[in-house]
Amino acid sequence: MKNGFLILDFGSQVTMLIARRLRDLGYYSEIRPFDLSLEKIKEFNPAGIILSGGPNSVYDSASPSRDVNELLQMAPVLGICYGMQLLAHQLGGKVEKGSTREYGLTEIEWHADLHKEYKMSWPRQHRIWMSHGDVVTQIPSQTKELLRTGKHIAGFAGDRVMGLQYHPEVSHSEYGTEFLRFFAEWCGAEANWQHxxxxxxxxxxxxxxxxxxxxxxxxxxxxxxxxxxxxxxxxxxxxxxxxxxxxxxxxxxxxxxxxxxxxxxxxxxxxxxxxxxxxxxxxxxxxxxxxxxxxxxxxxxxxxxxxxxxxxxxxxxxxxxxxxxxxxxxxxxxxxxxxxxxxxxxxxxxxxxxxxxxxxxxxxxxxxxxxxxxxxxxxxxxxxxxxxSRHPFPGPGLAIRVLGEVTKEKLDVMRKADDIYIKALRRENLYEKIWQAFCVLLPVQTVGVQGDGRTYENVLALRAVTSVDGMTADWYDFETKFLKSISNEITNQVRGVNRVVYDITSKPPATIEWE
Structure with missing residues (x-):
C-alpha cells in the first residue's frame, strides 16, 4: 500500500506548508532532505513525490540537485518553483535567468485543453503567489504547457510529471488547496490520514x-x-x-x-x-x-x-x-x-x-x-x-519582545502593558479570534504630554495576527474604537509608556515576533 506523499526539501521557507495542506486534505506527508537516499524513498513507498521550491538556480554547479528520472520510476513527481525548474533542466527543457524577479500576486491562465482534459474544478484564470528569479523558457519535449502568466511559462505536465512555477501551498494562491487535492487524486492516493x-x-x-x-x-x-x-x-x-x-x-x-x-x-x-x-x-x-x-x-x-x-x-x-x-x-x-x-x-x-x-x-x-x-x-x-486555546508564547519569553538590552524595569513595563492588552481582548471576545497577540517595547523614546507635563518615555507596539499554522499570518483588523481604547488604557496605567503604535505587517514579509 502506498504511503502518502514524500516532500523533498530544496530550501524553501514554505516547504512545511506543502505537508500541512496535504495533511488537511487527509493525505499523510513527510518532509525529507532533497538528497534522501533511494533506499529510504523506496522504504517510504510514496504515492507521489514533491520537489519543493528553493533559493538557488538549477544551472549553478553548487545548487542542490538529484536525478529526477530515478524518482519518476518510483512515483509521479510534482515540482514546485525550483522543483519545476529542476525537472525542466534535467528532462530536456531550458531554464534561464529572468529579466526581472517575479514576486507576489500574479494572474495565471491554465491551458484550455488540459484544463478540460484533467477536469480541473477551478476557473482557468485566477491569482496565485509567485516568488522566483529564473524562468522556464522551454518545457521538456514529452510534456505539454499547463499554464502561463502573461510573460512566462508557469507550468507543464506529462506522463507521471507536473511542474508549477507558483506556490499552491501558500494561502495567497487562489485554488492552491484545490490543485494539491487534484494532484493527490491524479497520483491515485487515498485520503486516509485523520487527526x-x-x-x-x-x-x-x-x-x-x-x-x-x-x-x-x-x-x-x-x-x-x-x-x-x-x-x-x-x-x-x-x-x-x-x-x-x-x-x-x-x-x-x-x-x-x-x-x-x-x-x-x-x-x-x-x-x-x-x-x-x-x-x-x-x-x-x-x-x-x-x-x-x-x-x-x-x-x-x-x-x-x-x-x-x-x-x-x-x-x-x-x-x-x-x-x-x-x-x-x-x-x-x-x-x-x-x-x-x-x-x-x-x-x-x-x-x-x-x-x-x-x-x-x-x-x-x-x-x-x-x-x-x-x-x-x-x-x-x-x-x-x-x-x-492560549496564544503561542516564545521560548525566550519577553526577552525578544523587549528590543535591545533586557532589564527588569523594561520587563515590568512590558508585563503591565501585556496584561492590559490581553484582558481587553478577552473582555471584547477577541482573544480566540486571534492567533497571537502581544506587546513589543521599542528602544525608542518620544516626547509626550501627560498630566500637563512633558514626558520623554517609551514607545510600545501592539501586534495581533490571524493564522492557521504560524507559517504565514495576516495582521488583525481591529476596529478603531478598540485601538483608541487600549491606547488610552496603556498610556494612562503604565508608567514609562507615552506612545502606542499598531503593527500592520503580514508574514511574509515580516515574522510574527519582532526578534
Missing amino acids: EQVLHAAEKYVRTTVGDKDHVLCALSGGVDSSVVATLLTKILGADRVHCVFVNNGLLRLNEFDTVMQAYKTLGLNVIGVDAEETFLTALKGLSDPEKKRKKIGELFIQIFEETIKKQLSSYQDKIKFLAQGTLYPDVIESVSSSGGSVTIKSHHNVGGLPEKMNLKLVEPVRNLFKDEVRRLGEDLGLPHEFI
Missing part, C-alpha cells in the same frame, strides 16, 4: 524512542506545546518516569509562574519549579542582538536543567536519559532547513540538539506537527480548553 492518527503516531514515536526503564526530563515553558508534550509523556510513561521542570527565567508574563505551576499540578504532572530570574537577567545584561539573546537563553536553560538533575533529581540521575521539548515544525524551518539550503530566519532556543556534556538524548513528540495539530492532540489528551 486521530496524530495521537497514535506520537505514542508510537515515544514508545520506540524511550526505553522501558528510561526516565525523561521534560522542559516546560508554560505554553501549549511543552504542556501537551508533558501530558502525552506522562500518559504513556507514567508520572514517576517523567520529571517536569518549569523555570521562572524572569521573562514570563504577569503572575504566570505561580498560575501555571498550579495548573500543572492540577493536570497531574510531576513538576518542579525553579526560580532562576536573577541568573537569566544577569546573563542577559548588556546583550542587545536578538540572536545572542536567544542563544544565551538556550544555554542557560541547559545549565539550569543540569543543576536541577544534580540537586533535586539526584536519585534519578542515572535513569534520566532523555530531554523532552515542545519543538514544532515552524520552529525547525525558521531555525534550519531540513535540506540545509534555506536561510536561517531566527534561531529557536529549543532547536539544534544538545551539548555533548549533558549526555542526554532529545525526545520531541510534536516536532513534525503544526500548532493547530498540537492543539487537537491536547484536546484528545483531555487538557482544558483554556490551556489549549
